[in-house]
Amino acid sequence: MEAGIFYVLVGSVAVAAFARWRGWPAPLLVTVVALAASFLPFVPELDIDGHLLLSLVLPPLLYSAALDVSFVGFKRSLPQIRRLGIWLVLLTALAVGFVAWWILPSLTLPGALLLGAIVAPPDAVSAAAIGRRLGLPRRIMTVLSGESLINDATSLTLYRVFAAILAGATVSVLGGIGQFLLAVGVGVAVGLVFGIVLHQLRMRISDPVVIGTFGLLAPFGAYAIAEHLLGSGVLAVVAMGLYVGYNSPRTDYTTRQQEKPLWLSADLLLESFVFAYIGLQFPRVLSDLGSESVGQILLLSGAVLLVVVIVRPLFIYPTSAWSNFQDRKRLERWDRGVESGEFDKRHRRSRRWAKYTADELRSHIVREQMAGLQLTWKDSAVISWAGMRGVVTLAIAVAAADLATLDTEASHAIVVVAFIVTVGTLLIQGLTLPMLIRSLGIASDVDEEEDEAALAEVRAKSREAGKKYLAEKRIEWEGKYGEVDLSVFDAFTKRMTRVEKDTDEAQKVEDAASRPSYEDLVTLSKGWLQVRREILLAERDAGNLDEEVMRELIAAMDAEELALDTRGATRQQSRA
Structure with missing residues (x-):
């Protein structure tokens, strides 16, 4: 078993690496290759408990996604995200449930609704990969990413309710709503506690290796504790990720520089394994179909696939029009x-x-309450077609198959339907989504225009803040070193990249004690960078600068600060 998991990991990462090199959607290629490989006799058959798969894969993937989501954009698009992540999941579960009950009455209505809860939540991994590659506007990417962060919580809560009904418990509508509110409240509370603690650790500990290790462990802890307290582990991880990601620019730059590649590597590893696991389940699905009701189960699978594809645009278009x-x-x-x-x-x-x-x-009001919410019919078309299912659907189906309250036929039906819906949406919608985006001519040109206007304003404010900071420091240096020795300072203000050269010249002066030291110039440079960071944070908090643009600018400043520290370390080594 352990060797089989290792081989699948290595193979899936190799396929994903090839897809990234070619510019193809990695999740789709990994799934297709795994489907083909599942027929080979030497390929291992993996049988992983669904609950274990969810507990190991879902927390880090959700946390990593939440770190990259713009909190400001998430808040602006919350009405859209809430409709898709809660109400669309509920509507899809009910529609699938009643259709499944009509086609296969032996499932029973609670069992059919359980199936509906399993196939209801889309997985935005492949959609996000396609969107980033083709340059979808941020308003669409924010909605898709935000939906994927909360729809799993809705689906898992519905799964709990219908599983309890199957077990003989009496659950009323008010009771179900109460369970959902409890899951939301406890999950968000646990996530915020973990987020605050982790952020304080990031602010106080300067070792990026230790902080990175805490960051890897925290999602699992938040998920497990929230689930133990009957809350939503998904929302706990999402709340923690949003809080930490929003406050990340306030931490040390070394933490950010180590954290980014760490989570990119974890995402590649986990996503590759998950989609390979989906494809490798094909032999198991075929064996489950070896019953007398094979035709009925295939009919059910096709009907459910059709329902989940059709319900999404039927919900999105009228609700978006009403919202506008x-x-x-x-x-x-x-x-x-x-x-x-x-x-x-x-x-x-x-x-x-x-x-x-x-x-x-x-x-x-226009900017804060309406920007990002006004989706055109083209935007709605892309969002409607980006409904691919993924790991959550398959993992819950595998876990549901072990429920003692389901008979063998119902268990097989749930696993088969979940697999066919997952692979069907990945292949049908995933392969055609790029063509849809290109045919509609949707691109991020508007984002670039808005960014240029916002950046011009931010640069002006940054210049003013920088001038004020440098004027104060010049007065301080004049009192410390004398007006005659401020040539290095004035050269610094003209061109920051000449700091090292000017400092070297200053070190050659005989009276070095009256000249600013290298450490003085490094301190001045870091203070200048910090002033610029604070301006960016203030503009982000005021809603004047998109968070993604702010992160790109801060990443450039982090590189400048790293260069300063690297030069300083090199100088110390050369002196030693």
Whole structure:
């Protein structure tokens, strides 16, 4: 078993590496190759407990995804994300359940609804990979990523409810809602506690290896404790990841530089293994079909696949249209309130709005409450077709097959349907999604235009803050070294990249004690970088700068700081 897992890991990573080299979607290629390899006699057959698979794979994948999600974008797109991650999952589960019960009555209604909960949540791994490669706009990527972070929690909660009903427990609608609210509350609370503790450790411990190790362990701890307390382990990991990711720019740069490649490698390893595992289950599915009801189960699988594909656009288009209509009406109410003066009477009482003029507030409301939520019909088409199922569907199906309350035929039916739906959506939607995106002409050009406008404003503020910081430091240096020896400082302000050269020249002066040392210039450089970081954080928090753009700029500053420290270490070694 252990050797088989190792071989699958190595093979899946090799296939994924080839796909990345060719620019192809790695999850799709790994699944197809694993499907073909499952017929070879020397390929090992893996049989992993579904609960164990979820517990080992889901926490790190969710945490890594949450770290990269823009919290500001997530908050802006929360209405869309909530509709897809909660209500669409519930609607899909009910639709699949009733169709499955009608086709295969022996499943019973609770068993059919259990199947619906299993196949309801899409997996955004492959969709996100395709979207990044083809340059989907951030508004779409944020919705897809945010949906994938919370729909698993909804699905797993529904799974618990229907499994309890199958076991003979009496669960009312209010009881089910109560279980869901408990799962959400406990999960988010546990995740925030873990996130706060981990962030404080990241702020206080300067060893990136230790912090990276804590980061690897924390998702498993948050998931396990939340599940033990009857909360949602998924939401615990997501809440922790969002909190840590949002506050990551405030930590030491070495932590960020070590963390990024660490999680990229973990993602590649886990995602490759998961999709290989999905493909390798094909022989097991064939053996499960060796019963008299094979035709009925295949009919059920095709029907469920059709339902999960059709329900998604039927839900997304009308709800998006209704959301856009409500946003327009809300903006009209704001305009009428501003014109009549009623706005000032009602909103000036709030400390939150008091700092804005009427025009500034209208612009603020448009940006904060409507930006990212107005999806066009093309956006909705892409989101509707990005409904591929993945590891959660298959892992829950394998776990459900072991339920004592399900008979053999029902267990086989659930595993077969989950497998066919997962592979079917991966191949049908995954292979055609790039063509759909290209045919609709959706690209991130709008993002680039908005980024340029935002960056121009941020650069102006950064220049002003930098000038203020350098003016204060110049006065400090003038008192310390004398006005005659400020040539190095003035050269620094003109071009930061000449700091080392100017410092070397300064070191050659006989009266070195009256000159600024290399350490002084390094401190000045780091202070200048810190001022720029604070400006970026302030603009991000105010909603003026997209979080992804901010992270790219901070990564460039981290590289500058690393260069400073590297030069300093080299100088110390040469002196030694």
